[in-house]
Amino acid sequence: MIVRKRQNALALLFALQGSVLPRIFPQVLCAGMFGLMVAAVHSSHFANVAQYTTSPFTLLGIALSLFLGFRNNAAYDRWWEARKQWGRMVYEVRSLVRVSEALLGATHPERRELLVWLSAFGHALRGGLRERDVRDEVAAVLGEARAANALAAQNPADYCLREAGRSLGRCFEAGCIDGQGLRILDERLTGLAEVQAASERICRTPLPYAYTLLVHRTAYLYCYLLPFGLVGSMGWFTPLFTAIVAYTFFGLDALAEELEQPFGETANALSLDAICRTVDISIAEALDEPVPEPLAPVDHILL
Amino acid sequence: MIVRKRQNALALLFALQGSVLPRIFPQVLCAGMFGLMVAAVHSSHFANVAQYTTSPFTLLGIALSLFLGFRNNAAYDRWWEARKQWGRMVYEVRSLVRVSEALLGATHPERRELLVWLSAFGHALRGGLRERDVRDEVAAVLGEARAANALAAQNPADYCLREAGRSLGRCFEAGCIDGQGLRILDERLTGLAEVQAASERICRTPLPYAYTLLVHRTAYLYCYLLPFGLVGSMGWFTPLFTAIVAYTFFGLDALAEELEQPFGETANALSLDAICRTVDISIAEALDEPVPEPLAPVDHILL
């Protein structure tokens, strides 16, 4: 995630970081070059270039904007829902920290156990979503042996949650908490299971592939036919305009594609590492252990 | 559901799998041929073809885009809500696995009973939504006799849930759980009943039929009148443009129709089989039984 103060208007015009421009530059250039070619042939009178009026493009532009707008909304909704779920992780853990102290006392050994598994849960879920090795982070809280067990499971995050549930089960059996207490604590775990299921849903269920195809193809057809529509009235300015239109349409396409997968490690993805750290801080404070520093953005990017 | 890595721009342009193009190809071809006919008659001067300007089409295009955009949003919302409900099934089952261990102990016979019925519930619901025979899958977890009973019920999924509730009732009567425990476990079953009701709602309540008619008719009228609007300014390019516009409008129409029924077995439908397998894995792990493999996409398609 890119975090930076609002810049002035000029700086914004030329910022590159986080922009989709570098990614779509080749495509925009191609479209512009094609526009240049059309303009050159048109101006040379060497060949008779088909000149359309622009009005059919308005028709097509409505359809294209329909697709792009829809896809963009859907992608942003996924991104924002993912952020909400990870925000929920923070308050579920904080609530568990708070209420477990009231129910079990601050120093109950099972409370430590419970919270340690939650910290591991965050890292395991993050590891799964980002397809990254989180052995070190998990081992730091669980110890090597248990971390290896957890990460060897089919679904490590679910394993951590089950272990946290077992910790509750032991408290219940030992009479430290009654049914009511079990319910209070288990509701938080169910909340975390919901976070996990929602994250996996967003991560593993892309937008229907047919949308990607429809949007992509319409945008290409549009941008490569456009020069024929413009060349009659705009002459040598055709490539410039074609490139600008291509920039807006390809840019929105690329951005939607990036937001569709909010758990990646691109510049516009969510800062899962920082959220896991927030969770770790809450847990460390609760256990009176040395509190780690919150993650700071590196070069304006918070991972 | 189609699962594949992002392809490069060129590959996307020519991908066929998951595309709606094969389905709408005849309609697009027809529209294009009609455009060709109009252009031919126009160019032959043999007959006096009515030439409209394109501006009335802009008016109609606004209305059509209104219909298509609305219908597309509604269809996608159904698809995504269906996916959310099935994601909820996953976390409700996982939570039941976790909390039943805390309440009853890992090896309580009624816990096995309970979880087995949940596995059957998933398959029975899937079978009902996809109108597919799931006798084998249900029999594998319930045994032949009970599976036959379950599938003979008016609503097999509801039957499984009721049997799971009976298992809870026996625990409650035997004193293994108190009212609080019953409540904790029953809330999960209520969640599953909600998943079922929502799935049946989406499956059995199509979008109002009048929308389908209005969209379909307007799209046809539009695409078959368009050549008259284009032929004056675009001549022999009329068929090409008509086909492109028909592709975008018919394509979105066909896609919305496909997403409207997210439980089908088309390429863009949800992967119910894979989700049921995820549920089975969680249950098998909980019961210390051999854990099945997660379903892998076959030819990029995950059913």
Place this chain on the structure above:
Amino acid sequence: MIVRKRQNALALLFALQGSVLPRIFPQVLCAGMFGLMVAAVHSSHFANVAQYTTSPFTLLGIALSLFLGFRNNAAYDRWWEARKQWGRMVYEVRSLVRVSEALLGATHPERRELLVWLSAFGHALRGGLRERDVRDEVAAVLGEARAANALAAQNPADYCLREAGRSLGRCFEAGCIDGQGLRILDERLTGLAEVQAASERICRTPLPYAYTLLVHRTAYLYCYLLPFGLVGSMGWFTPLFTAIVAYTFFGLDALAEELEQPFGETANALSLDAICRTVDISIAEALDEPVPEPLAPVDHILL
């Protein structure tokens, strides 16, 4: 609700059932005739017809599409929310069936009482929303005397729910259920009260009347001014185009008006009868009584 298999493209073009066309045919015809008149006067040169260009209509078309699109979304949201609430009724009743068996046992007389009132609740609510006499259905489950009492109340559906609550109160007083059990069962009744309140809200609070006026008037103004904009460039095709545009705008207007009241008995309204039957089936199965058949669509229409 119209339930039919997807038809082929041609059949869709000429389907009448469920279409709004019959309802708006007079209005579309009028607009077309007016267009014809304008074209005739224009062509006769007898009188000097004002010819506008079409561009001002684009401006107005944007505003009109804004109104129609908004109203359509709002109407569909009401329709879908109503369907969700009635789907909720199904799972609340099923959950009550399930958990009352666990808490009270399958054959407890108060359980029968409770479920019978719920069946009556569904019919009473449906009767109120559809302004239809449901004495027979209610009497079938409650007996004549109690049905007469229930239907004589200010709000029969609320009366049934209160009686169901009284049944719970008797169980509570007799010690068959404790506070926890009362809570589990009462939560379901609260859910049903929510279904009722939401249904009454949708039924009794139409969209603000001013929207209806604004949309209606703008659509009329638009369609009756349009011929003057078209006649210059389209001549004798003016009536055709005017009729098509009138069809799309009046059609969406009529459809939105129909969906705004999802509890009616029109072809696009919700199938409340069928949902009540689903509830009755669940209850009959629970009480081991003869199970009625699910309602089947008659002539593709499910009431």
Place this chain on the structure above:
Amino acid sequence: MIVRKRQNALALLFALQGSVLPRIFPQVLCAGMFGLMVAAVHSSHFANVAQYTTSPFTLLGIALSLFLGFRNNAAYDRWWEARKQWGRMVYEVRSLVRVSEALLGATHPERRELLVWLSAFGHALRGGLRERDVRDEVAAVLGEARAANALAAQNPADYCLREAGRSLGRCFEAGCIDGQGLRILDERLTGLAEVQAASERICRTPLPYAYTLLVHRTAYLYCYLLPFGLVGSMGWFTPLFTAIVAYTFFGLDALAEELEQPFGETANALSLDAICRTVDISIAEALDEPVPEPLAPVDHILL
């Protein structure tokens, strides 16, 4: 709230009640007169009127429709959310009526106390939102002395809810209900607190003022520049068209402004009085007191 049967198309065209037309008539007239002036000057050739083409207006029209559409959606969402919250009040009170009978018995004196405070809560909240004196209604249920106390509080509605909570506290202390019962009843009060907070939020937090300004100014600029764009092609019809466009844009603006404050007493505001009466009926039936009549619309308006 305006409640009337669907009228025929002609009646709708000329209905005045509930229409925003009377409110915006002066503004529409002004715009039309300005258009007439432009047309007159143009036709007299006395002065050289700037004639634009209409195409720049399409650009501006897109932006304006963006603002108006957004604002309209936001205003309607507020209106509908307010209606949902007041519908929630109905079912929370009905549920409280139902479950308090099960827990306390129908004739427990504290039950009467509790319900009486809820009735007062509804009137006090309505009074606060509508800035109306509700002393009579509150005194009718609470008696003069207690009503004076309640209405003298900083927040009378909150005061009533607190008193209802005190009634619960007395029951709890006297052992009439246990913790579970307190929880069941208090959940309903929390729901009512939510209704109150949401109503106050909608009432006291207008849409950001800058939107009002931006929409208002753009609409004015648009309508007063439009005659220059139309006069070239439409001549003496310029004032007519300008007035129609002004009617649609100013009309939507005025309607959005009215819906933004759904608790007012305008024709399109919510019928808070009728909802309070519904609540009173439920409570009177529960207490076996004379049941008041439901409020009927006066001259099609339900306050």
Place this chain on the structure above:
Amino acid sequence: MIVRKRQNALALLFALQGSVLPRIFPQVLCAGMFGLMVAAVHSSHFANVAQYTTSPFTLLGIALSLFLGFRNNAAYDRWWEARKQWGRMVYEVRSLVRVSEALLGATHPERRELLVWLSAFGHALRGGLRERDVRDEVAAVLGEARAANALAAQNPADYCLREAGRSLGRCFEAGCIDGQGLRILDERLTGLAEVQAASERICRTPLPYAYTLLVHRTAYLYCYLLPFGLVGSMGWFTPLFTAIVAYTFFGLDALAEELEQPFGETANALSLDAICRTVDISIAEALDEPVPEPLAPVDHILL
């Protein structure tokens, strides 16, 4: 937040307060000056100015309106969600006031403790979101020493909530409340934790930076190319029109940027101070302490 009575149409046209006009005036002026320059060069015939037709701008305008509309919706949703969360804070605190009296009695010392921490929670959260020093307000309720401790924590708001939880823990241990009571009270604290997490999410997760770039750049390109499209048909009116278009597009851009951060202290930001005061009033009334005045808007602005 700006709170003022609806002004008449003329006053609205010239209001400055809360308007984004002052902020974007330089940009609008620049665009207008550039338009003037283009018009001057064009009219002087000194140089051959490229004249485009306006139709390509319609294409680009569709894309730009897509971006601006989307961004505006997203920003407003954040603003309104933030307001909802702070409204939730009000009813969670009021409910805690109410139910803690029922459970603990009005004068229990831990009740005072609990409520005092909640008041501190509101101020600490506000301080964190607005990056403002709230030592005085927190010290007023907690005393200097405890306030210093609270504000020295990594996350002061979370610290206050944890301390409130400890207060509940002491009540639970002392037997003043049982598990059920703990649950009732803790649910409210969990609600407040949710408010905090949501506020921090909105505050710390800006809209993806790439949107800001894409919108900003497209708007600039558009407004600086527009004069070339207008100059042919509009001559010396080009700068006026360019400035108007720039005002609408830059204005919406600036407004969206302002609403994106609803916790700031700009004129359109939320009135956090006033909400905290509302909370303080509820708590003071509950503790029978001198009740502070509600905050009144200063110069129409409520902070």
